[in-house]
Amino acid sequence: MTDPLTGKQLVEKSYEYIDRLTKECAKALIEEFNSTHRKFQPESYSKEVGNSVLQRFSKRDKNLKLDVDTVRNSDQPNVARIGFKGSTKDADFSFSGTVGTFVVPLIDGRTMSFVKTLVFSVDKTNFSKRK
Numbered sequence: 001m002t003d004p005l006t007g008k009q010l011v012e013k014s015y016e017y018i019d020r021l022t023k024e025c026a027k028a029l030i031e032e033f034n035s036t037h038r039k040f041q042p043e044s045y046s047k048e049v050g051n052s053v054l055q056r057f058s059k060r061d062k063n064l065k066l067d068v069d070t071v072r073n074s075d076q077p078n079v080a081r082i083g084f085k086g087s088t089k090d091a092d093f094s095f096s097g098t099v100g101t102f103v104v105p106l107i108d109g110r111t112m113s114f115v116k117t118l119v120f121s122v123d124k125t126n127f128s129k130r131k
Contacts, residue, residue, distance in 0.1 A: 015091070018122055025060075049080075049097075064086060065088075066084055079098065080099045082099065093127040
C-alpha cells in the first residue's frame with residue numbers, strides 16, 4: 001500500500017496540474033480566437049478573455065473552482081493583466097494571465113481588438129494547502 005501524500009506533496013501536485021492546464025488553456029483559446037477571428041471591444045476584451053478562461057477551466061475539470069480576482073490594464077497599450085483565484089480539493093492558489101491584443105480601426109471610426117497573446121504566470125509560492 002502507498003503512503004498518503006503529505007501536504008507539501010499535495011500542493012506540488014496541484015501546482016503541476018494547474019501549470020499544465022494553463023498552458024493547455026492558453027494554446028486552445030488562442031487557436032479558437034484565431035480560427036473564429038473573434039473580435040473584442042477594446043474596453044472589454046480583458047473581461048471577456050477572463051470569462052473565456054473560466055469557461056475553459058470549468059469544461060476541463062468540474063472539481064476545479066476558479067474565479068477572476070483582478071483585471072487591470074497594463075502600462076503598455078493593448079495589454080491587460082488578469083488575476084485568478086481558485087482551489088482544488090487539495091490546495092488554494094492564485095495565478096495571473098497577460099493578454100496582448102492588436103487593434104484594428106474600422107471604417108466608421110470605431111476600433112476592434114483581436115487577442116494576439118495569452119500568457120499565464122503560475123508561481124508555486126502562490127499555492128497553499130487547503131485548510
